Amino acid sequence: MRGYIMVQQQNDSSHKLVQNKMLQVCSVRSIAMDTFEMILSHPSVKDVHPGQFLNLVIDGHMLPRPISIADVDIEKGTLTILFKVIGAGTRKLSYCPSGSLIEAFGPIGNGFTLDARPNAHILLIGGGIGVPPLYYLGKTLKAEGHTITSILGFQSKDYVFYEAEFSELGRTIVVTDDGSQGQKGYVTSVLDDIPAFDRYYSCGPTAMLRSVSDALAETEGYLSLEERMACGVGACMACIISSQDGRYKKICSDGPVFSAKEVIL
């Protein structure tokens, strides 16, 4: 059974709810156009697997917002999320002042498979707001002794974020659709420049994931997927993806990370 930190499991039969669903906002800052970094603290931050996400409850909104965990600091008891304002809910989230409390539950999902061979060369390929979960993944893999190369794709220079952070993990190539920063083109345009690598991990828009998995069909790869969700725990069947065995997978609870060979994009 998975350990939820924001909602603790009840093991007693006394029907007493033992839980603390509130995260405190430590800081919020704008890191790119419409893009925010928020650091949240909770008394029991531990055991977050790279690629897992939080379901954040936003006042006045029915459905929680699933947002990837971009970084974890166990000593400080903090989680970092990076999100893009795309509607009223995420706009409201961006206005949460430091010190305010946000209701959430998680971490949810299975995250990235980390079993690469020792000292592997790992390629991270992120597109737009798909970049965040790759940061904590990259940090974790680097700490395990792997070599990291990152390709980060954005619309234009206004949307670029975390280039410096990824550069600390290893070689980082930024591409933009219009060439206003880094190389012009898509993440797949620079694949030929990368020396041999053992596996790749990718997160971003579905069209990008499709191009990436097509271009790297011969390489072991893992994709983190996104879909409109409701429950976030596998009960409501909203966020499904077709799998190679002719059935459906639930993105929230079977994923959000899948082997590139497992799903049909």
Next chain:
Amino acid sequence: MDRLAVELPGLHLKNPVMPASGCFGFGREYSQFYDLSILGGIMIKSATGSERIGNPTPRVAETPMGMLNAIGLQNPGVEEIIANELPFLANYDTEIIANVAGGTIDEYEAVARAFNETDVVSALELNISCPNVKEGGIQFGTDPFMAAKVTEIVKKASNKPVYVKLSPNVTDIVQMATAVEAAGADGLSMINTLTGMHINLETRRPLLANQIGGLSGPAIKPVAIKMIYEVSQHVAIPIIGMGGIMTADDVLEFLLAGASAVAVGTANFANPVVCPEIIVDLPNVLDRYHFTTVREAIGKGLPNGKHLLST
């Protein structure tokens, strides 16, 4: 605690709170958060005769105070559910209500017959009101003659009490309720979702792949209260009320309108422990509004003498 207990046909509910069908899967996911034995009962996800893969995505969209869904009855089929899901639910001390769905009368009958063979299921909820499938479901829920016919067939196919889940997408809900009561329904379950649509401004197309979906959440609570209030003055069978319940106060409002028990649906998505929270808070709400028991509150919002249910 006994003050929360309610007795309904086939159901000894230790409290009146159950997760609503389609919002709780078959319980496994939420069993990670709490002991399912806390619940009065569980209304499990719809079963059809054979596997249904459901609709394409997007299947959900948020709306003001609610959401639209068009899952499309995705389920592994009744035999798989009996083989793989019910044994897990049998571990818990709570009433299991199986939701019976189908595209044809024959399919409804086959699903009801299959559930009749299992002791884990205490009662059936007859889904004649799913707005998200091309065939079946909704047309049985909008035509009183068809609704009565499918109720009759399912009653014959099974010894379990049958709660017919009514659609609010009708002109006269009382006519639907009295038709299924006359056909032998043991209880009603109301309301299912209201049909709705959301159009994406950028694409200029409906956001849901199915175009239309079922609206749920607090947005529909006043509709549910009004329909239960009307129906409970015209039928003598109990009503399981649902539609936007988020709090123990909401539960009391449904009881006052004439419901004998309630189901909580959409609220589970934002707060996976909402059902236990409501159950823990319900005694406080009873105290605050001067009721000793849940039973005492049932129908107390209706005009004097108008509640037909004998309790």
